Amino acid sequence: MPIAPSEVKWIDERTLSPWDWLYLPALWEGLSTTVRHMFSKKVTIEFPEQRPSVPPHYKGVHRLNRDEQGRVRCVACYLCATACPAHCIDIVAAPSPWPDREKYPELFVIDELRCIYCGMCEEACPVDAIELTTLYDLTGFSREEMLFDKEKLLAVYDYTVNKGTDAIRTLRGTLGPASEILEQQSAPLPNT
């Protein structure tokens, strides 16, 4: 848009006093800020040594929960695979060897690289079998390595339960309010 001459505003350069010409006040002001920050509280988290505290309902690596007898809780109902927006859960169901359920997952594979950690699987699960844990520092050297099968997901359960960071928290598919989670954490953990 061409600028009309009436819209042009002429502004005079600010004149500096001799004191300002020395630039010492400006230097002093800048350096005082630097020095102030040198002695203020540090905000940096020194990561590998200093682990951040994540909330108990952090959405991290998945796990498959075990029941009281150490078996996998999953009943292969495919609800998590249906609810998953990324379609990263792959289940192969088979007739259950145990009398208390019809099916159990013969294969249960989660593609951790495709997952978006939205937590819909744990919300959908009717038997509290799948959960997201507070493990967050996962990296992998290949895509095959990041396909987590049933054994590995159960191993994540053992690891987190032994570490004591993640209590079983979903309650029959209805995720409790976050305020209740802290109370539940004090409850004794199963299978320890």
Add this chain to the structure above:
Amino acid sequence: MALGLPENVFLANLDKLANWVRANSLWPMPFATACCGIELMAVGASRYDIARFGAEVMRFSPRQCDLMIVAGRIVMKMLPVLQRIWLQMPEPKWCISMGACASSGGVFDTYAVVQGIDRFIPVDLYIPGCPPRPEQLIQAVLDLQEKIRKTGTLAGREFQQRTQPNIPQLLPAPPSDRIVAPGDYTTATQRWPGDDRSSSSCSRRPLPQVN
């Protein structure tokens, strides 16, 4: 010291020296397209200060970089740009695929989104998460430094195999005596006989036979 050298002379394998130098001064090329780019910015900011690992020099010019961090979804229209920037980077160079979208397409399984950049450029390290935590990226940089220290050579021989991208392969039909080693969550899922990585104390159950 057997040679009677003075104390300030440093004797090292030249490969190791080069690796040590390379690992501790990774200059990332932030290929930030979407949400992960914001976490990449957070890694450079004061809370998670990636400068502690010598990788804070984000250069937007590919010719000065040796680590490409692909953060965010890469769509078909962006892919030629990605490939071109990758080719412009001088060897030795590494690539971190940050986040679900770059690594595998993530939730966006559509015609427009590339289902994993490893079909087009070689990827050294994958970070899951959507977006990953900044700690995960720092962990990835540490892992990559470890890899560089272990595998790097002065002449860059480890890159000679990189004549074609490493497309995710179908797993071969597993041998019948395959051991399933769950391990902790940082090690590989399955291993074959002869692989002598330490097993874990977790209970192990063989996978059903796949024909």
Add this chain to the structure above:
Amino acid sequence: MATIFPPEEEQIIELDVRTDEMLVSMGPQHPSTHGVLRLVLRTDGEVVSEVTPHLGYLHRCAEKIGENVTPIQFIPYTDRMDYLSGMNMNLGYSLAVEKLCGLTDKIPEKAQVIRVIVCELNRIASHLVGIGAYGLDLGTFSPFLYAFREREMILDLFEEVCGARLTYSYVTIGGVHDDLPEGWLERCSKFLDWFEPRLEEYHTLLTRNSIFIKRTAGIGVLPRDMAVAYGCTGPMLRGSLNREKGDPPWDLRKIEPYCGYEQYDFEIPIPPFREAPVEAVIGDAWHRFYVRMKEMEQSARIVRQALRKYETARGAHRIEPPRHLPPGEAYVETECPRGQMGFYVVGRPTKESVPLRVRARSSSFCNLSVTHEICRGCLIADVPAIVGSIDIVMGEVDR
């Protein structure tokens, strides 16, 4: 080829140096294009005569995906549209689906209050990234460090609420996903106590910084009528309004309140500002920046009121979402940090759980469309200053 000119003709040629026009492609991988925007600049020397934005470097069919997934499954996709303000995007889509299902009046008061708290906190976080990245565009690094320091605190608060840092999926259809955890209110008000004095630091770093003023004041002037004609919204539009000429403070939170915004006491900052430097004219990049700074103050005010309101709010944090979508259509616009974000949902004629059509009206897209007008005739160095002041998020433009 030496051509010998007579002396007087040589002088004329020297005075009238003409260069050819050059097309410069800025982006898609350029630090100051905020992602993957590609600007093709037609330049004559240093002067830009035409700017053409090229889009589609982040297109991923989010709207089409919305026609194949249930509304609750689509919530994570809205997070990834405008990833700097996931809560606001979740809210926009949730409100649209609730309007389609006739749930708008049934949302409990507690859910409304939580929605207001998280959305306003997210507005602060988004504007912090906006001004921090704007500082980066203009070549100053420290505001970025300061802004991210505060932003990490907001993200910590969000992480406690919903377990994610950037893509929350927290506001869902029928309310919010979880209730606020215990002690969160105190931590939130503690953060606000800490945050509000920090705004003065940003003013020192940027607003009153003479280099910053020289880079932004009077640059990229967007007249009010042009802003309205191009459908600009948000700080982009409000930076061009003039209260003295009787322009209304255009903000959907005031004009068409949703989520109970009418019960909160806040102001919509529009120019003229007393603090404006003499060089600044209404509608320039400095005013757009300053509107964002002022909005953060107001957002903090709203959050304080909402925190008090939460203690007495009745109802649950969530009601049961509907299983099926009724036929019909609904369109809801909400005030996101970048402008008015609209969601349009059409239900299928047969009762089904997936919608027939999902459409998003993106604020960044309209704000970006004005680029070629306000960049015309500026210098190349001013293009990042103008594009940065628009504060675009390409995920929202391309969808």
